[in-house]
Amino acid sequence: MPIAIAGSIATDHLMTFTGRFADSLVVDQLDKISVSFLAHRLEIRRGGVAANICFGMAGLGQRPILVGAVGEDFSDYRSWLERHGVDCTSVHVSETQHTARFVCTTDDDMAQIATFYAGAMSEAREIELGPIAQRVGGLDLVLVGPDDPEAMRRHTQECRDRGIPFVADPSQQLAFSDGEFIKQLVDGAEYLITNEYESHLTAQKTGWSQDEINDRVRYRVTTLGKDGARITGADIDPIEVPAAREVTRADPTGVGDAFRAGFLTGVNSGIPLRQSAELGSMLATYVLETIGTQEYELGRGRFLERLADSYGAESAEIIAPHISCPHR
Template identity: 65%
Template structure:
């Protein structure tokens, strides 16, 4: 299955605050908040939504096509991704801007305060999907994940025009979009991916009920944190999948990206929605248990064992043949 993953490609600057942000915030002073947090450490990692998703798919044996805009400083990052199975031949390299930067501080409650510098990402709006499909002999699925907002809308429009199945995954860029932009992004999508808060924010911007949302997208996938994931289809199917048992929370950065990688990898194997959510949840747990978004390994025997422990032997047996030894 030829899967193109569009979205941000960035370097993550991750810090840890040995306290609770909530203890430093005064409710009636939030309109003039001015805070500085002394952190314990600084770790530089490879990141970006699209790169994280593509890396996860590569860990599961796929060869995803990465689409995004980067700076000339991308050479080492490119080598890393290609060594892990990611096709980077369609990545756009800016002549003037640096690769994007994500700067994030996490407290002891796993709450986060973050900033994102777009850099070269703003040039992603110039990327066309057609030449990529021509190079590969077609595209089976396009993930439209968090990116330059104009690029996201353009990619969705091109998918509709060319008949490519696509996934609308607005993520943190919902804050930058108005209702018309959101509709332009999601309309006609095979899948809509959000977390619970993003779903509420999206619906408040577009004024659509759950039923009306499913008139525009075929499948709604909503991650619910510790409560797992909810999947609802236009045909009336509805299911809940719990999180993996005994996952150890170390760093939540990129957990949603891991879920998406596992979810769409499993669908590409021909597995159903429940199995896809289970594979996605386990890959998300691997991300949660490491510092950094691309610092984990998928080891087949361990992966299958944890699937069986959380979701039963049948799930493990269905997934095992698709994993690379």
């Protein structure tokens, strides 16, 4: 059952500076600043919300459809994703701009100087979902994640017009959006996924109460960090799922994307909502334990063992027939 994941596709260039930025900054001369820092380490990581979610879904045996805009420099990244089971046929390639890029330098105080280049992402607004649906024989669900704002608006409205259920996942764009724009992204969603802070920000900016937001979506999924996740909906009792047990903590970047990947895998496979959230939480733990958003490896046996340890044998038995972990 085809699921399209629309959103950002980017590469992260992460550098480390041994020292303190503060030692090289003159407060009363910041309007004339001209300074450079010698970084001793560079890590280039694959990223972007949509690409991270697709990678996680494919790792569990799904065949997600990646929807977004990139530059011609995407070829190596495309090969990586396709080797891991992601359908990249519908990715738009810009003729003039590079793939979005996040460049960040971190000092010994964990202070950061960063720049985000949107680049080709601005062309995501040119993508139409109709031809994608026609190519794959219809879409059962579309996740509209953080992306070019006009692309998010277009994808959401097209889902409404075509009767395609959609997941509203505005995430980082909430901070930069006004209430009317957020209303357009949320209203009528099959699922609204936010973290707890974003949940309150959505209410504050739209002027809708939490009950009014609940009335406008079928299910609401709220991630709670170390406390797991909560699912509410008009036709279900509230579901509380604790976080899966972790082995270690390495880097929290991409944890929310992995939760979405596991949750959508469960939903797409007909797994009950509670077990879908448990699947998402377990996958999120793999990312937490790994540096990089797409560097973890899944082995089906070990994955199910850990899932049973966190949520019980019954949960693992429900989930087991629906995951294959084919790209270890």
